[in-house]
Amino acid sequence: MQIRLYNTMTRKIEDFKPITPNHVGFYSCGPTVYHYAHLGNLKTMVHNDILKRMFLANGFEVRHVMNITDVGHLTNEEDDSGEDKMEKGAARDNKSVWDIAQYYLDEFLRDMDALNNMRPTDMPRATDYINEQIELIQKLEKLGYTYEIPGDGIYYDTSKFADYGALTGGSLSGQRAGARVEYNTAKKNPTDFALWKYSPTDVKRQMEWDSPWGVGFPGWHTECCVMSMKLLGEHFDVHTGGEDLSRVHHTNEIAQSEPIVGKPWVHYWVHFGFLLDKSGEKMAKSKGEFLGMNALRERNIDPIIYRYWVLLGHFQSQMAFSFDALDAAANGYKNIVRKIADLMNDKSGNVDEDAYQKWHDKILAPVSDNLKTAESLVAVQDLLKDKTVNNATKLALFEFVDKLLGLQFMERATKLHELESVVAPVEIQQLAQQRLEAKKSRDFATADSLRNQIDASGWTVMDTPDGFKLVKKQ
Ligand code: AMP
Ligand code: ZN
Secondary structure (H helix, E strand, O other): OOOOEOOOOOOOEEEEOEOOOOEEEEEEEOOOOOOOEHHHHHHHHHHHHHHHHHHHHOEEEEEEEEEEEEOOOOOOOOOOEEEEHHHHHHHOOOHHHHHHHHHHHHHHHHHHHHHHOOOOOEEOEEEHHHHHHHHHHHHHHOOOOOOOOOOOEEEEEEOOOOOOHHHHOOOOOOOOOOOOOOOOOOOOOOOOEEEEEEEOOOOOOOOOOOOOOOOOOOOHHHHHHHHHHHHHOOOOEEEEEEEHHHHHHHHHHHHHHHHOOOOOEEEEEEEEEOOOOOOOOOHHHHOOOOHHHHHHHHOOOOOOHOOOOOOOOEEEEEEEOOHHHHHHHHHHHHHHHHHHHHOOOOOHHHHHHHHEEEHHHHHHHHHHEEEOOHHHHHHHHHHOOOOOOHHHHHHHHHHHHHHHOOHHHHHHHHHHHHHHHHHOOHHHHHHHHHHHHHHHHOOOOHHHHHHHHHOOOEEEEEOOOOOOEEOOOO
């Protein structure tokens, strides 16, 4: 099936052509592990996962690399100034930077698993690639792209790179129009950025390394260049991240890589729309208060509902988070699970190969066409309604849907079906029978008290046209 993707670089939806046949090299900017991931970060992670699953469903072999940023880049990313995020997080938690990096990485992986995101093939850490980052800066230095700001660090001279800003269609001069902050006036151009920052002389940093230029730490943009090239080769297919990364981080990654490896370094740039908070602003860790997976856990919301809700939108669009929206998504999700569980009551018949292929393609086509997951979910609903397809075929198709969308429909439906298949003990059946009779004689007080008794014993009684049904509670 032809895959099409919106490429931020060309501002077009393009046919996907891999560099190596049947293989995709794919790099995602990963979390900065100084705090819990918020639901916005996790929205981005769900889109990454869908992109990967779409390639797999189309028969590609995928190498997915996601870095872990454990070197603290600075709170003012636009100007390489401000506090170091990792050191700030460590002070807040009263732990070492190394300890918080491990703690928040573990928490991030727990969130990834809860959302049923496949683990990336590789998850390199920035601190394990310091030498490679120094080598990259040395190469740029030899090519004449760098200069020193004494007492501050080594900077990249963006005026030397003719295509600077191409990713967002901007020119060098237009980049800082309307910039939110005063920039470091020692820089030759407002867009210049730090490749290596010197450690301050008055404070001892927990993370710092020797380098040909002096003790310090690398700028944020170097880590992704070296880790992606080391693990995926000098040129690779897809690079992803949230939409905030295109203007500065990815623009600077390109400026560092293309002088060394030639153009284009990356073939497809894919950016995901923000999750907005209730005031309509980008959800951000730096705001102090943000919603993470714990906010869902506290409210007993199944994380897979969040995944389902994200897939009801499109990756290029922003989505405004609310618990009401999640509630509505939960109803939709449970409805599908309910119907699949019903299919399990009669699995007789063989899988109809023609019907399977037809629906397989109907479900996969929208996802292959620029990741239109919501359209794929409409096809899923249509499949459930199609009376010409037998249950065995539908169930086989749901195995495929789960591989593609990772929504664990079959797992939840199997659980529901099993719970419904458990026969209630005789005494519970007797209570339900008595309740039915009380209802018939309009003695609702007795009927209610019997329902409470049944409830307290771990069963739910439901009315059906021919009497009642008892379902064991989860
Ligand atoms: P960070 O941990 O802040 O370095 O971000 C990890 C990933 O989440 C990056 O790809 C960011 O672009 C992305 N991201 C950050 N904030 C949001 C948001 N509000 N909505 C969607 N993605 C986001
Ligand atoms: Zn990156």
